[in-house]
Amino acid sequence: MNFDAYTDLSVVTAVDLVNTLDVETAQDMLTRPDQLAKFLDDHLDSYDRPLTPDDVSDIQGLRDRLRLAFTLGSIDTVVDLLNDLMAESSALPQLTDHDGVWHFHFTPPESSLFAHMAAEAAMGLASVIRDHGLERLRVCAATGCQRVFVDTSRNRSRRYCNPDICGNRTNVAAFRARQRAAGASG
Numbered sequence: 001m002n003f004d005a006y007t008d009l010s011v012v013t014a015v016d017l018v019n020t021l022d023v024e025t026a027q028d029m030l031t032r033p034d035q036l037a038k039f040l041d042d043h044l045d046s047y048d049r050p051l052t053p054d055d056v057s058d059i060q061g062l063r064d065r066l067r068l069a070f071t072l073g074s075i076d077t078v079v080d081l082l083n084d085l086m087a088e089s090s091a092l093p094q095l096t097d098h099d100g101v102w103h104f105h106f107t108p109p110e111s112s113l114f115a116h117m118a119a120e121a122a123m124g125l126a127s128v129i130r131d132h133g134l135e136r137l138r139v140c141a142a143t144g145c146q147r148v149f150v151d152t153s154r155n156r157s158r159r160y161c162n163p164d165i166c167g168n169r170t171n172v173a174a175f176r177a178r179q180r181a182a183g184a185s186g
């Protein structure tokens with residue numbers, strides 16, 4: 001499954017934003033403007049205005065709504081959610097090559113940060129649904145992990161946010177449980 005580079009950036013931005021809040025532990029990696037600035041440096045290709053605490057709370061609100069796209073499981077509800085975000089952001093697609101590669105900006109430069117990020121993330125997730133289906137938007141199956149991810153595996157079989165960490169941890173736990181069961185019966 002291939003995304004073009006900028007669709008991929010939108011999708012990665014949405015996933016990474018949702019995962020800045022660990023809903024199991026309530027640990028939040030996006031509570032201050034400097035943390036938000038770092039996140040944007042890593043993810044957004046153009047936004048250079050100063051960030052405020054209001055920006056942080058707006059993006060936290062966006063994050064809560066984006067998580068629902070992974071958890072609701074109802075195509076009608078999720079599509080409404082994403083279409084609402086695109087409408088609220090007053091998305092205005094414009095083709096640009098300001099960095100040497102043709103790509104869309106979904107909002108004008110003067111738009112709020114919320115509008116930029118809502119349009120970007122909603123377009124990314126909506127593109128995944130259009131091309132590959134809602135079942136690609138997943139929550140990690142490991143106990144104690146509710147990180148979200150987009151399943152890009154060919155046979156739609158990915159279950160963990162990080163197979164090396166959550167997948168391994170789950171396999172080890174299952175192995176120990178089998179050992180205990182074998183010990184108890186033997």
Ligand SMILES: [Zn+2]
Pocket residue numbers: 045046096098099103104105
């Ligand atoms: Zn750009």
Ligand SMILES: [Zn+2]
Pocket residue numbers: 140141142145146147160161162166
């Ligand atoms: Zn996980």
